[in-house]
Amino acid sequence: MSPIHYFYTLSIVFLLSFDPISAGCETVTVDKSGRGDFSTIQSAIDSVPSNNVYWHCINVKPGTYNEKVAIPYDKPFIIIKGSGQRKTIVVWNEPYLQAPTFSSLADNIIVKSMSFVNSYNGPNSKNSRAPAVAALVNGDKTFFHRCGFSSVQDTLWDANGRHYFSQCYIEGAVDFIFGNGQSIYEDCAIRFLGERLEPGLAGFITAQGRDGPDESNGFVFKNCNIFGRGKTFLGRPWREFSRVFFYNCWFSNVIHPNGWNAWNSVGKEQHLTFAEHRNFGPGANMARRVKWLKKLNARTVSKLTSLSFVDTDGWFQSMPVLYF
Numbered sequence: 509m510s511p512i513h514y515f516y517t518l519s520i521v522f523l524l525s526f527d528p529i530s531a532g533c534e535t536v537t538v539d540k541s542g543r544g545d546f547s548t549i550q551s552a553i554d555s556v557p558s559n560n561v562y563w564h565c566i567n568v569k570p571g572t573y574n575e576k577v578a579i580p581y582d583k584p585f586i587i588i589k590g591s592g593q594r595k596t597i598v599v600w601n602e603p604y605l606q607a608p609t610f611s612s613l614a615d616n617i618i619v620k621s622m623s624f625v626n627s628y629n630g631p632n633s634k635n636s637r638a639p640a641v642a643a644l645v646n647g648d649k650t651f652f653h654r655c656g657f658s659s660v661q662d663t664l665w666d667a668n669g670r671h672y673f674s675q676c677y678i679e680g681a682v683d684f685i686f687g688n689g690q691s692i693y694e695d696c697a698i699r700f701l702g703e704r705l706e707p708g709l710a711g712f713i714t715a716q717g718r719d720g721p722d723e724s725n726g727f728v729f730k731n732c733n734i735f736g737r738g739k740t741f742l743g744r745p746w747r748e749f750s751r752v753f754f755y756n757c758w759f760s761n762v763i764h765p766n767g768w769n770a771w772n773s774v775g776k777e778q779h780l781t782f783a784e785h786r787n788f789g790p791g792a793n794m795a796r797r798v799k800w801l802k803k804l805n806a807r808t809v810s811k812l813t814s815l816s817f818v819d820t821d822g823w824f825q826s827m828p829v830l831y832f
Contacts, residue, residue, distance in 0.1 A: 590622025702738015763791030
């Protein structure tokens with residue numbers, strides 16, 4: 509174990525033992541039955557003062573919360589803790605990018621043990637497929653732990669900022685992890701819903717939006733489990749310098765043999781940083797991968813897979829974090 513990995517392991521152990529009450533984090537409870545301080549998650553968020561500089565903890569009891577939830581730009585330092593990924597579920601039913609079920613726009617946000625669903629194209633829906641965002645993450649220094657994200661197209665809009673997703677579950681079929689975020693997805697389960705597409709049509713897990721060669725953003729998937737039905741590409745570029753890296757992940761046979769699709773970057777594939785390293789499973793066979801797949805040197809692999817990729821200034825370990 510490297511010194512950096514050991515340090516972050518100790519940090520997470522500390523976070524798991526964090527008591528928000530004894531540490532002075534103001535805590536309120538949301539219970540849809542009316543037995544808490546608030547009956548909706550949004551009303552609890554609304555109670556947090558604008559431009560606050562102290563952590564506020566929102567404890568959400570089990571239940572399905574049919575509401576659209578947003579943390580505005582001027583309300584940082586919020587921790588939202590559910591009662592379990594399958595026990596605390598936020599559901600909204602509205603298409604297009606402007607209507608996410610959950611929007612996190614502020615910096616310094618922590619979300620744990622809950623799920624966000626956009627049911628517009630759900631299993632029983634007769635709607636035609638359309639972008640239907642389950643979560644938009646547009647703030648810096650954001651941490652999701654054991655959270656779920658469910659939709660079909662554009663499930664998780666990892667828009668901007670540095671983010672760390674740990675032990676999360678993400679499902680969809682088309683561009684279902686997309687945006688300009690600088691993010692690590694570690695120990696996550698990623699399910700491709702190929703059954704929601706027309707027979708024979710392949711999907712896309714990622715659509716990353718890096719605009720230029722000097723931008724630091726990109727998506728890194730580390731120790732993840734990729735599974736589902738049908739065939740999917742690992743990604744296609746949303747912008748010309750898109751960057752996505754899968755490291756030490758298990759690929760089921762849902763992965764298209766080519767691995768990647770150049771989409772609107774045909775002829776400019778040299779600008780793309782799509783890479784794979786040490787993946788395994790039936791979908792990890794590299795024999796038919798696209799010829800322009802990047803081969804990263806050991807130094808770049810180490811840089812991208814370290815938590816320092818999203819935390820060069822120490823924000824993660826400085827959080828009073830984690831209301832686990």
